[in-house]
Amino acid sequence: MTDLTQRNDIPSPCYVLEEEKLIRNVTLMKRVQDESGVRIILALKGFSMWSSFDIIKPYLHGATASSVWEAKLAAEMDKEVHAYSPAYKQADIAELKNLVNHISFNSINQWHTHREALGGISMGLRINPEHQEADTPLYDPAAPGSRLGIRASELEGVDLTGIEGFHCHNLCECDSFATERTLKAIEARFAKWLPSLKWLNLGGGHLMTRAGYDVEHLIATLKDFKARYPHLDVIMEPGSAVAWQTGPLIAEVVDIVENEGKIAILDISATAHMPDVLEMPYRPAILGAGEPGEKAHDYRLGGNSCLAGDVIDTYSFDKPLEIGDRLQFEDMIHYTMVKTTFFNGVEHPGIGILRSDGTFDLIRQFSYEDFKGRLS
Known part of the structure; x- marks a missing residue:
């Protein structure tokens, strides 16, 4: 990967x-x-x-x-x-x-x-x-x-x-x-x-x-x-x-809280940006992460919406997560992107293409106007 x-x-x-x-x-x-x-x-x-x-x-x-x-x-x-x-x-x-x-x-x-x-x-x-x-x-x-x-x-x-x-x-x-x-x-x-x-x-x-x-x-x-x-x-x-397997969703750790274990709150939302995680349900792969207990540090990963169940799953990491760290959720291009919503007004992920020559084109970023435009 x-x-x-x-x-x-x-x-x-x-x-x-x-x-x-x-x-x-x-x-x-x-x-x-x-x-x-x-x-x-x-x-x-x-x-x-x-x-x-x-x-x-x-x-x-x-x-x-x-x-x-x-x-x-x-x-x-x-x-x-x-x-x-x-x-x-x-x-x-x-x-x-x-x-x-x-x-x-x-x-x-x-x-x-x-x-x-x-x-x-x-x-x-x-x-x-x-x-x-x-x-x-x-x-x-x-x-x-x-x-x-x-x-x-x-x-x-x-x-x-x-x-x-x-x-x-x-x-x-x-x-x-x-x-x-x-x-x-x-x-x-x-x-x-x-x-x-x-x-x-x-x-x-x-x-x-x-x-x-x-x-x-x-x-x-x-x-x-x-x-x-x-x-x-x-x-x-x-x-x-x-x-299939054509690209990830990049996310960032915004905060870390504790309640029966460490919980990392991300700048994405399961319900808004990867709804099949809750609907199927399924556990997306994260680059470098393991199953709970497999690596030294366990974290439950949660989304940045007010939905109590906006939780992705528990993963383990070699090093403690810190605010500002980025995570790479693999295989997020098929079905995931087409099912996203603007629920809660949570920042919507941008869309980009990593070209074959290694350059990155940011095709689209979303704004408040996009959120407002879906309502009336």
């Missing part, structure tokens, strides 16, 4: 995208595309740092959006724009029809409601394979009772004239074997409809850039599927995988 805590050109707090690591990820994805024949697009819900679009454009086919605003942002990449949302209003469709190339509907009713307004756009349906792979219930679209996707039983006897594709998303940071099992589940339940389609979107959750991921198996799995359905344009839309 690159230690950025000592660089005085990087402010605190700040999210830092490392350009070289992003290029590494999209280069691998281009290899998957070239060798398997699939097309990969960026899911903006996981990574929508538009200042990096110029880096990504040469490698991927475009982006996918979950809302009108994301579709507008995707259009700025000047490549393909795909869209899916659980439900669209008429006003949404009026804007999307001028932005997207593909659109997937969550229900037959949504398709029937909006299809007449979308002439010339490739339309699809989101299917529910009723096959679970996600480990965290909060992120499992195929869980029983899910509102996301149409089950095979609901398509029986339905005239699908005008539907060109199916969209399936049931993975969350999964391996290639989960993709293989999902394809088998799709074939088991939806095989009768596949010959009449033009495309199949396998959604996101394919964490192909994670260390240890079996890329060769993924390529072989996709090639095998395409050999059975050569007419299908197979699309994948990862979010996490694009920005």
